[in-house]
Amino acid sequence: MxxxxxxxxxxxxxxxxxxxxxxxxxxxxxxxxxxxxxxxxxxxxxxxxxxxxxxxxxxxxxxxxxxxxxxxxxxxxxxxxxxxxxxNDSMLADYLNMMNRDEKCGCDKANNILTIIVDYGGANVAKPLHVGHIRAAVIGEAIKRISRFLGHNVIGDVHLGDWGLQIGMVITELKRRMPGLPYFDENYTGEYPTDAPFTISELEEIYPTASAFAKNNEDAMEEARKATFELQAGRKGYVALWRHILNGSVKDLKKVYGSLNVEFDLWLGESDCEKYIDEMVKYLKENNYTYESQGALVVDVAKESDSSVIPPVMILKSDGSSLYSTTDIATIWQRVEDYNPDMIIYVVDKRQDMHFEQVFRCVKKTGIASENLSLEFIGFGTMNGKDGKPFKTREGGVMKLQDLIETIQSSVLDKLDASKGFSEEEMGDVARRVGLSALKYGDLSNQVTKDYVFDIEKFSSFEGNTGPYILYTIVRIKSILNKACSKEKYCGSDLIQKPYSQCELDLMLKLSKFNETIEFSFLTKAPNKLCEYMYDLSNTFNKFYHSNRIISEENQEKKSSWLCLSSLTKKVLETSVELLGIEVPDRM
The missing domain is CATH 3.30.1360.70 (Arginyl tRNA synthetase N-terminal domain)
Structure with missing residues (x-):
C-alpha cells in the first residue's frame, strides 16, 4: 500500500x-x-x-x-x-479498511530487494554472556526482523570470538590443571576423547582464572600467546581441545540467546575466515596495498581530507600472527564470496568506531568490497546503572545476562495480580513474556547511540513508556474483542466507519502512519522510532477506550466500527512487538 x-x-x-x-x-x-x-x-x-x-x-x-x-x-x-x-474522513476510513485486509497492515514489500548481513552477536566462547552483550543482541535482532518484514533477504550472523587470545589462556590453564591430558602431548597419535574434560560451568570459571593469572604473570601471558599461535597454526591437540570449548560454549550461548528470542542464521566465528587469510594477504601484497612497519604488515587508509589521524590497518603482526582487523577484513572477503551482499550491518559498541572505520576503508580501497557494497556501523551506547556507570551486580562484578533476565522476570512476577486466578505455570509464562518485554523494550526505546540507565523498577512497570504497558494495551484489546465475540459473535468482518469523535480520529490517523514508521525505522536502522510509534499508538488507543463504552454501545453501526478499529490496533501492535522479538501473553 x-x-x-x-x-x-x-x-x-x-x-x-x-x-x-x-x-x-x-x-x-x-x-x-x-x-x-x-x-x-x-x-x-x-x-x-x-x-x-x-x-x-x-x-x-x-x-x-x-x-x-x-x-x-x-x-x-x-x-x-x-x-x-x-x-477526508471517508478516505481515511477506506485507507484503514485496506490496512485491515492487508497481511502486513499496509507495509509493502521493498521494490529493491537487498541481501543484507547483520553482524550482531560478537560473543566470545569460553565466557558466559553478560549484560554488555544485551544491546548488540536485541538491537541487531530488531534490525534483522524489520528488514526481513519488508521483504529483504536478511542473514543474521553471531560472529563468535572463537580464535583469539582467550582460547590460548584457557588451553594453558587446562594444561596447568591437567597436564596429563593427551591434548598436550605433541607425540600423541591416537583419537582424542569425544567428551570434553570440563563442564560448561567449569569452563566459565576457568577463563577468568586464566585471564587474571596471565595479566599478572608475563610468563603465563607469553605461554597463552604461544598456545594461541600454535592453535591457529593447526596443532592437532589444541584444535581438538578448541572444538570442545566451542561446542560447549555454543550450546550454552544458544540457550541464553534463545531466552531473549534472538536467533542467528549463521553460527560462524573468527575461525571460519582463517582459511581465507593466506589468500587475502597474498592478494594485498601482489597488488601493492601493503608495506612493512616495524616488522608488521600494514595497509595505509588515511585520506587527504581527514581532519584527524586515521592509523594504518595492521594485517599481520611482526611474528606473522593475525589480529581482529585481519579476521574482520577476511570475514568481509568470505561474506562477499559466499553471499555477495548488498549491505553488511555491524551492531557493535560505539567505542569500536575507529576500528571499523579502518576496516571499511581498507576493504573499499583494496577492492575486497565493491563500491556498491554498503558497510554500516551501528555503534551503540552502554547500559548503565542508576549511578551512571556500567551496570554491575551489587557486589560490583559484571552481571551474567541470564541472571539479569531472571532478575527482571522476578520483578514482573511480584507485580502480577495473583487474584486473577493464574495457575503457577501461567504465572511463570506471563512473567517470562512480560519480563522479556521490559528488558528488550527498555533497551530498544532508547536511541541506539546513546548510553542509558537501566532501571528495573521503571522498565517492569505496567504504566508509562515500558514494554509491559504496550503488552497490557494489547491484552486489553484482546479482552474487548473476546467479550464482543462471546456476546454477539463478532468476527472482525465489519468495516471501520468515519470517526465519531476527535479521539477516534486521532487513533485513525496514528494507525495510518504504521507503514511510514516501519520504512523509516528500516532506513535509519533505528528501532527506537518503532518504539515511539507503539507508545503513542497505545496512548491514543487508551484515550479512545476511556472515552467510549465499546462493548455496551447501543448504536450497532458505531459499535461494529469501534470493534473493527480496535482489531486493527491490536494487529498493528502485535506486528510491532513481534518485530522487536517480544511475545504477547493472553492475559496479564
Whole structure:
C-alpha cells in the first residue's frame, strides 16, 4: 500500500503542476500544529522567489484547484502562504479498511530487494554472556526482523570470538590443571576423547582464572600467546581441545540467546575466515596495498581530507600472527564470496568506531568490497546503572545476562495480580513474556547511540513508556474483542466507519502512519522510532477506550466500527512487538 501522506502529496503535487509550478513543491509534511490541521504544505513559500509571486497568491491558486477534491475535508491558507489540509474522513476510513485486509497492515514489500548481513552477536566462547552483550543482541535482532518484514533477504550472523587470545589462556590453564591430558602431548597419535574434560560451568570459571593469572604473570601471558599461535597454526591437540570449548560454549550461548528470542542464521566465528587469510594477504601484497612497519604488515587508509589521524590497518603482526582487523577484513572477503551482499550491518559498541572505520576503508580501497557494497556501523551506547556507570551486580562484578533476565522476570512476577486466578505455570509464562518485554523494550526505546540507565523498577512497570504497558494495551484489546465475540459473535468482518469523535480520529490517523514508521525505522536502522510509534499508538488507543463504552454501545453501526478499529490496533501492535522479538501473553 502506498503511504497515506504520499497519496495526498501526489494530489497536491498534481495541483501545483496544473498551475504551472514544479510538482515537487506539493510535498506534504505532518503538521507541527495538529490543533490547526493534520498536514501542511510549504511549497508556495519555496515557489515564491523563483516564480516572482507572493506565496499567498500561489497558495490560493492551489486551493482553487483542490477545492472539489474528495481526498480533503478542508483546505486553507495561513500566514504568509502555508497550505493547511485535513484528510477526508471517508478516505481515511477506506485507507484503514485496506490496512485491515492487508497481511502486513499496509507495509509493502521493498521494490529493491537487498541481501543484507547483520553482524550482531560478537560473543566470545569460553565466557558466559553478560549484560554488555544485551544491546548488540536485541538491537541487531530488531534490525534483522524489520528488514526481513519488508521483504529483504536478511542473514543474521553471531560472529563468535572463537580464535583469539582467550582460547590460548584457557588451553594453558587446562594444561596447568591437567597436564596429563593427551591434548598436550605433541607425540600423541591416537583419537582424542569425544567428551570434553570440563563442564560448561567449569569452563566459565576457568577463563577468568586464566585471564587474571596471565595479566599478572608475563610468563603465563607469553605461554597463552604461544598456545594461541600454535592453535591457529593447526596443532592437532589444541584444535581438538578448541572444538570442545566451542561446542560447549555454543550450546550454552544458544540457550541464553534463545531466552531473549534472538536467533542467528549463521553460527560462524573468527575461525571460519582463517582459511581465507593466506589468500587475502597474498592478494594485498601482489597488488601493492601493503608495506612493512616495524616488522608488521600494514595497509595505509588515511585520506587527504581527514581532519584527524586515521592509523594504518595492521594485517599481520611482526611474528606473522593475525589480529581482529585481519579476521574482520577476511570475514568481509568470505561474506562477499559466499553471499555477495548488498549491505553488511555491524551492531557493535560505539567505542569500536575507529576500528571499523579502518576496516571499511581498507576493504573499499583494496577492492575486497565493491563500491556498491554498503558497510554500516551501528555503534551503540552502554547500559548503565542508576549511578551512571556500567551496570554491575551489587557486589560490583559484571552481571551474567541470564541472571539479569531472571532478575527482571522476578520483578514482573511480584507485580502480577495473583487474584486473577493464574495457575503457577501461567504465572511463570506471563512473567517470562512480560519480563522479556521490559528488558528488550527498555533497551530498544532508547536511541541506539546513546548510553542509558537501566532501571528495573521503571522498565517492569505496567504504566508509562515500558514494554509491559504496550503488552497490557494489547491484552486489553484482546479482552474487548473476546467479550464482543462471546456476546454477539463478532468476527472482525465489519468495516471501520468515519470517526465519531476527535479521539477516534486521532487513533485513525496514528494507525495510518504504521507503514511510514516501519520504512523509516528500516532506513535509519533505528528501532527506537518503532518504539515511539507503539507508545503513542497505545496512548491514543487508551484515550479512545476511556472515552467510549465499546462493548455496551447501543448504536450497532458505531459499535461494529469501534470493534473493527480496535482489531486493527491490536494487529498493528502485535506486528510491532513481534518485530522487536517480544511475545504477547493472553492475559496479564
Amino acid at each position: 502506498e503511504k497515506l501522506i504520499k497519496i495526498l502529496s501526489k494530489e497536491v503535487s498534481d495541483a501545483f503542476e496544473k498551475c504551472g509550478y514544479e510538482s515537487y513543491l506539493g510535498s506534504l509534511t505532518v503538521s507541527d500544529r495538529p490543533d490547526l490541521c493534520q498536514f501542511q504544505c510549504n511549497g508556495a513559500l519555496t515557489a515564491a522567489k523563483r516564480y516572482k509571486k507572493s506565496p499567498l497568491q500561489i497558495a490560493n491558486e492551489i486551493l482553487n484547484v483542490l477545492k472539489d477534491s474528495c481526498s480533503f475535508k478542508d483546505i486553507s491558507s495561513a500566514g504568509p502562504g502555508f497550505i493547511n489540509l485535513n484528510v
